[in-house]
Amino acid sequence: MNDSKTDQQKLSDEEIRSLVVARLSVLSPDTYVSIGSDGSFSRDELIARVQAGDEIGKEIEDIQLEWLRSWKARAAAV
Amino acid sequence: MEGARGCRMMLVTRPDYDPGTKYLSSWSQILIEEARAKGIEVLDLPGTKATKSEFEGRLKKKQPSLVVLNGHGNEDCVTGQEGKPLVESKVNAEILSSSVTYAVSCQSAARLGREVGGYLNTAYIGYEKKFSILHSHGYFKRPSEDPLAKPFMDFSNHIVRSLLKGHTVEESVRRAKEVGETHLRSLETSLSDPDIQMAAAFLSRDISCLVAHGDTVKCIIY
Numbered sequence: 001m002n003d004s005k006t007d008q009q010k011l012s013d014e015e016i017r018s019l020v021v022a023r024l025s026v027l028s029p030d031t032y033v034s035i036g037s038d039g040s041f042s043r044d045e046l047i048a049r050v051q052a053g054d055e056i057g058k059e060i061e062d063i064q065l066e067w068l069r070s071w072k073a074r075a076a077a078v
Numbered sequence: 079m080e081g082a083r084g085c086r087m088m089l090v091t092r093p094d095y096d097p098g099t100k101y102l103s104s105w106s107q108i109l110i111e112e113a114r115a116k117g118i119e120v121l122d123l124p125g126t127k128a129t130k131s132e133f134e135g136r137l138k139k140k141q142p143s144l145v146v147l148n149g150h151g152n153e154d155c156v157t158g159q160e161g162k163p164l165v166e167s168k169v170n171a172e173i174l175s176s177s178v179t180y181a182v183s184c185q186s187a188a189r190l191g192r193e194v195g196g197y198l199n200t201a202y203i204g205y206e207k208k209f210s211i212l213h214s215h216g217y218f219k220r221p222s223e224d225p226l227a228k229p230f231m232d233f234s235n236h237i238v239r240s241l242l243k244g245h246t247v248e249e250s251v252r253r254a255k256e257v258g259e260t261h262l263r264s265l266e267t268s269l270s271d272p273d274i275q276m277a278a279a280f281l282s283r284d285i286s287c288l289v290a291h292g293d294t295v296k297c298i299i300y
Contacts, residue, residue, distance in 0.1 A: 026272040030215040031226065033280065034098040036184035036208040037150035037161065059208065066286075067279035071266070 087142035089121040093128040093159040102148035104221035128158035151183035195292025207287040229261035248294040258285040
């Protein structure tokens with residue numbers, strides 16, 4: 001079983017959403033994320049998208065989880 | 079000045095109608111200056127010139143060895159000004175044959191890039207998923223100076239820099255990923271800055287979905 005599947009089993013969708021919202025909520029209000037043709041989003045807009053669980057919100061969740069997993073792998077390799 | 083051997087020309091599309099395209103356009107302006115300094119002729123299609131008719135006309139007439147496409151896209155196409163398609167799978171993808179193309183655009187490597195890479199003596203570098211960047215408020219008039227976006231710019235621009243130095247397509251992709259990874263290691267040291275941590279997450283995704291299709295041992299300068 002890979003790490004991805006293990007993480008998904010340990011965290012519910014709601015827990016993942018809360019984790020991502022917590023990470024987004026500490027961003028500077030002057031920071032924007034440009035996600036291709038979907039547009040540029042402010043911190044508050046990103047949080048709203050994640051909470052709504054729409055396509056952009058899921059994309060952000062996916063990127064955040066992927067990053068946390070890779071960070072964990074890098075830290076373990078040191 | 080004598081042009082670099084083997085690289086007759088570089089064509090660059092630079093739509094600039096929203097924050098994302100304004101940033102990409104500004105990043106490519108730097109590459110255009112660097113290419114011209116090397117004696118390479120640049121066909122620049124900025125803003126309202128980034129249209130299908132201008133793009134196809136210049137490509138057919140001049141046959142540039144390197145094509146840099148900045149703009150929004152999806153698995154089947156890359157667009158120009160106002161999101162209008164410039165090149166589409168099953169429509170006019172063949173127009174990129176015999177060139178090396180780098181598309182700074184979402185997802186186009188997934189289908190369009192594979193189709194273009196199938197032509198003889200042709201390579202396509204692009205992203206299989208959405209290409210995202212972080213940027214700061216207040217830099218819209220000088221995007222290349224935005225410190226939050228700089229790691230993304232350095233990573234993306236290194237593809238073209240490496241090709242202009244004479245490296246192969248696959249070597250240029252590898253070197254750009256190394257530049258991105260170097261930035262990631264630097265960003266990781268700023269654990270206390272949430273903006274930088276967020277930039278690292280998005281940069282990591284961009285690095286992982288950068289791929290090349292086709293003749294990946296091709297060079298544009300030899």
